Amino acid sequence: GAVVSQHPSWVICKSGTSVKIECRSLDFQATTMFWYRQFPKQSLMLMATSNEGSKATYEQGVEKDKFLINHASLTLSTLTVTSAHPEDSSFYICSAMGQGNQETQYFGPGTRLLVL
C-alpha cells in the first residue's frame, strides 16, 4: 500500500513552454501533497505544500506564478512549470500524506525535467 505515482517520469521541452507534472496517490486518499525539487548530488528542497481544495503554500523563494500547483482531488496534485527556462531543469519529486497517517510521507518516483 501507500503507492504514489508521477507522470511523466521524464520530459524534455523547449524554453518558453509549459510543462505539467501529475502526482497521484494510488491506494489512499492524500489530504496533503508536497512538491520537492532536487538538483544533482543535492538533497531535496521543499517547494510547496498543497492541501486538497485549497491554495498551495509556497516556500520562501519559490515563485508561485511560475510553479502552479493544483490539488483538486484527494488523489491528484499537479505541478505546472510555466514558461520553462533551462535553469528550471531539475528532478521534481512529490510526496503524499494520507488522512489516517499524519506521520509518514510517501514519495513518488520523480520526474526529470530538461528544458532546452
Next chain:
Amino acid sequence: AQSVTQLDSHVSVSEGTPVLLRCNYSSSYSPSLFWYVQHPNKGLQLLLKYTSAATLVKGINGFEAEFKKSETSFHLTKPSAHMSDAAEYFCVVRASGSARQLTFGSGTQLTVLP
C-alpha cells in the same frame, strides 16, 4: 526550527561488513525522525521511522536505527552490507506539533565494494 546533519557525505564499505550512517538532529520539540533511501533516478523509499515509541527502530532490508536523545543522534546501521544497498540515504526530521513539513539532511552516498 529543526535541522539535520549527516556527518558523512560518502561512506564506502565492503560487501558483508557493517554499515554505519551517522545523523544528528536539532529540534525544539520532540521530533519524528526518518531514514529514506534513494536509488539513482528514483524516488525516495522509507526505510524506517521513529515517532516517540521504542528508541530502537527496525526497518526494511535489515536496517535499524537508534534514537538517542542525550546525543541527539539517529544513526542508521546494518550488520552486513549487500551490493544492492548502494544508494543515497537521507536522514529526515519533522518536529511534532508543527506543520507536516520535513527537513532533509544533505544525504550520504553509500558505496558497497565487492
